[in-house]
Amino acid sequence: MTSVTTTVAAAGIATLAVAAVLVFPAPATYAQTQAQTQTQAEKTGAMTETQISQETAADEAHSFSEYQAVVEALQPYIESAKTGDGTQTRTAFYDHAHIVGSINGAFDNSDLDAFAAGVSSIGPSPDVKHHIAWIDISGPAAAAKVEFINWAGFRFTDFFVLYRHDGQWKISGKVYDSHANN
Numbered sequence: 001m002t003s004v005t006t007t008v009a010a011a012g013i014a015t016l017a018v019a020a021v022l023v024f025p026a027p028a029t030y031a032q033t034q035a036q037t038q039t040q041a042e043k044t045g046a047m048t049e050t051q052i053s054q055e056t057a058a059d060e061a062h063s064f065s066e067y068q069a070v071v072e073a074l075q076p077y078i079e080s081a082k083t084g085d086g087t088q089t090r091t092a093f094y095d096h097a098h099i100v101g102s103i104n105g106a107f108d109n110s111d112l113d114a115f116a117a118g119v120s121s122i123g124p125s126p127d128v129k130h131h132i133a134w135i136d137i138s139g140p141a142a143a144a145k146v147e148f149i150n151w152a153g154f155r156f157t158d159f160f161v162l163y164r165h166d167g168q169w170k171i172s173g174k175v176y177d178s179h180a181n182n
Helices: 002-023 030-044 054-083 086-091 112-122
Strands: 093-103 106-111 129-138 141-151 154-165 168-177
Touching: 054 086, 054 129, 054 141, 054 154, 054 168, 086 093, 086 112, 093 112, 106 112
Parallel strands: 093 168
Antiparallel strands: 093 106, 129 141, 141 154, 154 168
């Protein structure tokens, strides 16, 4: 009786396995999927993933150049961290710019002139390092996050809002944190 039960059970499992293969075929390999996509694209005249339209290529080139332009707009500010030159800092900002943040646990709410004077009073930090964490652009508006370490002994996180006017990006405002005693 045991061998009959085992045989019936094995036959049942084999039947289920065949049914599973018919209902749930093995997933296609990457190469098979790519070949199917290429064949479908050829039949419909659609582009494959390696082909992009001229409009898309132009958009990508423009997006890349705008990103680079924002990086360049941040450079006077980044360089002023090394030099301690508040005048250089000022060139990165629009005249109306406002700066809000905290340093040593104290709230700072400065106009551009006061902030530039503060950068000059700190002096040079030749060993400062920076990292542009991200840049987000939407038309003529952008935001950026820049991290600094060892600027006058502090670690800073700066959030910038930038605007492109007459083809030139400048910082419109900044919010920051000094990470110490806050």
